[in-house]
Amino acid sequence: MFMSISSRFAVGIHILSLIEFNKDGVSSSEYLAGSVNTNPALIRRILGMLKKAGLIEVRPGIAGSKLARSLSDITLLDVYKAVDVVQDNELFSVHDNPNPKCIVGKNIQDTIIPILSTAQLALEKVLGNVTIEDVVKDIVEKEERHS
Amino acid sequence: MFMSISSRFAVGIHILSLIEFNKDGVSSSEYLAGSVNTNPALIRRILGMLKKAGLIEVRPGIAGSKLARSLSDITLLDVYKAVDVVQDNELFSVHDNPNPKCIVGKNIQDTIIPILSTAQLALEKVLGNVTIEDVVKDIVEKEERHS
DNA sequence: TTACATGTAATCAATATAGTTACAAGTTTG
DNA sequence: CAAACTTGTAACTATATTGATTACATGTAA
Numbered sequence: 001m002f003m004s005i006s007s008r009f010a011v012g013i014h015i016l017s018l019i020e021f022n023k024d025g026v027s028s029s030e031y032l033a034g035s036v037n038t039n040p041a042l043i044r045r046i047l048g049m050l051k052k053a054g055l056i057e058v059r060p061g062i063a064g065s066k067l068a069r070s071l072s073d074i075t076l077l078d079v080y081k082a083v084d085v086v087q088d089n090e091l092f093s094v095h096d097n098p099n100p101k102c103i104v105g106k107n108i109q110d111t112i113i114p115i116l117s118t119a120q121l122a123l124e125k126v127l128g129n130v131t132i133e134d135v136v137k138d139i140v141e142k143e144e145r146h147s
Numbered sequence: 148m149f150m151s152i153s154s155r156f157a158v159g160i161h162i163l164s165l166i167e168f169n170k171d172g173v174s175s176s177e178y179l180a181g182s183v184n185t186n187p188a189l190i191r192r193i194l195g196m197l198k199k200a201g202l203i204e205v206r207p208g209i210a211g212s213k214l215a216r217s218l219s220d221i222t223l224l225d226v227y228k229a230v231d232v233v234q235d236n237e238l239f240s241v242h243d244n245p246n247p248k249c250i251v252g253k254n255i256q257d258t259i260i261p262i263l264s265t266a267q268l269a270l271e272k273v274l275g276n277v278t279i280e281d282v283v284k285d286i287v288e289k290e291e292r293h294s
Numbered sequence: 295t296t297a298c299a300t301g302t303a304a305t306c307a308a309t310a311t312a313g314t315t316a317c318a319a320g321t322t323t324g
Numbered sequence: 325c326a327a328a329c330t331t332g333t334a335a336c337t338a339t340a341t342t343g344a345t346t347a348c349a350t351g352t353a354a
Contacts, residue, residue: 002232003310006342010241013259018251021323028299031258035249036242039344044300061351062299074260085149094157095183103180104165107286113159115282117225119273123238126266135262139254150341153311175330186313191331207331209319240342 003138008083009038012046015133016055017133017139019065026064045145046083053082077128091123155230158183159193160223163202163279173211193230200229221265224282225232228236238262238270 018035019027029040029047036043047065050056055074058065067074080086094113096107165182166174176187176194183190194212195204202221205212214221229235241260245252 003341004155004233004237004240006149007240007242008342009239010255010259010263014242014245014251014255017255018249021193021251030299035246035252037174037244037246037252038242039346040299041346042344045302048301057349060298061353062300063299063352086151087149091149092156093151093154093311094184095154095161097184098161099182099184103290104161104168104286105182105184106290107155108161110165110289111282112157112298113178113272115277119270122273123266126262126269127283130262135258138258139251141256144252145251146177150310155311177330186315187330188315188333189313192333195332205331206320208322208329210321210330242343 001066001092002069005083006083008046008049009080009085011043012050012079012083013048013132013135015043015046015065015078016067017136019056019067019138020071020132020136023066028063032065049083050079053078055079055082066070067132071133072131074132075128076130076135077124077133079126080124084122089113089117089120091120153230153232155193155196156227156232158185158190159230160227160279160282162193162197162212163214163221163226164202164283166203166206166214167218167279167284170213174213175210179212179219196230197226200225202226214279215257218280219278221279222275223277223279223282224271226279227271227274233267236260236264236267238267 012038015032018032022031025031027042029043032047033040033043039129047056047058051058051065051068054068055078056065057068094109096109100106152177161183162179165179170177176190179194180187180190194203194205198205198212202216202225203212204215241256242254243265245255247253
C-alpha cells in the first residue's frame with residue numbers, strides 16, 4: 001500500500017546490538033547474516049555504511065566487526081543517518097512545479113516545507129534519545145523475563 | 148537514493164487550501180489540476196480519498212468540491228491519514244524472520260518496534276498540531292509580503 | 295599457496311509512485 | 325430528449341527503490 005523506511009535501519013540496529021552481545025567472539029558477515037536471516041553480502045553492504053559513519057571497525061580480509069564507540073555513544077539517530085534511509089529534510093516529498101500564477105501554487109512549497117521538516121525533526125529527535133545501550137539492555141531484560 | 152513519503156500528502160494539502168481560496172468559485176478537478184500542475188484524473192483520485200475521510204464533499208456529475216469541515220477543524224494529520232501515505236505503526240519497516248535461536252534475533256522486533264512507533268507518533272503529533280487554516284493564513288501572509 | 299573474509303558491482307523480482315488514457319455513470323443545459 | 329460536461333475508476337506505463345543474490349576482485353592469515 002505504501003513504501004516505508006527501509007529495513008536497513010532496523011538491520012543496522014540488529015547488527016550493532018549483536019556485535020556487542022558477541023564482543024568476545026568473531027562477528028563475521030556470515031555470522032551476522034545468520035541472526036538477521038539474510039544474505040552475507042547484504043550485511044556487508046550495511047556494515048560498509050556503518051563503517052563509513054564511524055560506528056564500527058572492519059578491515060578487508062580480517063574476519064569480524066567491532067564497535068568503534070562505546071555503546072552509550074551510539075544513538076539510533078546515528079544508525080539512521082549512517083544507513084541512508086532518509087535524506088535531511090526529504091522524508092516527505094512535495095510536488096514540484098505548482099502553478100506560480102495561482103496564489104496557492106506560488107506559495108505552497110514555502111509554506112509546507114518548514115512544517116514537514118519540523119515533523120521529520122521530531123521523529124529524529126526521538127531516535128536521538130535512544131542508544132544502542134538502551135536496546136541491548138532491553139533485549140537482556142526481555143530475555144530474562146522469558147526464561 | 149531513497150523513497151520518501153508520497154507527494155499525495157502535499158497535493159492533498161494543496162487541494163484543500165485551494166478549495167478554500169476558491170470557495171466562491173467552482174473547484175473542479177481540472178481547475179485544481181491546473182494549480183497543482185498535474186492530471187485531473189490524479190486529482191480526482193486524491194479527491195476520492197479526501198472525500199472518503201470526510202474532509203470534502205464531491206458528487207458525481209456535479210462540478211466542484213467543497214470543504215466538509217471548517218478550516219480550523221482539518222489538521223495536516225487528517226490529510227496525511229486520508230491520503231494513505233503511511234500505515235499506523237508502519238512508517239519504518241523491520242526485517243522479518245530474524246533468527247529466534249539468537250538472543251538478538253529473538254527479541255529485536257519487540258524491542259525496537261515500540262521505539263520506532265514512538266518516533267512515528269512524534270512526527271504525527273506535529274502534523275496534528277497544524278491545521279489547513281494555519282496553512283491558508285501562512286499563504287496569505289507570504290503573498291502580502293511579496294507584493 | 296590455500297583457505298577464507300571483506301568490499302562492491304551487477305542483476306533480478308516485486309512493488310510503489312506519478313502520470314496518463316479511457317470510459318462508465320451522473321448532472322445540467324439547451 | 326440530447327448534447328456537453330463532470331466525477332469516479334480501472335487499466336496501463338515508465339521510473340525508481342527495496343531486498344536478495346551472484347560473482348569476483350582484493351586483502352589476510354595459517
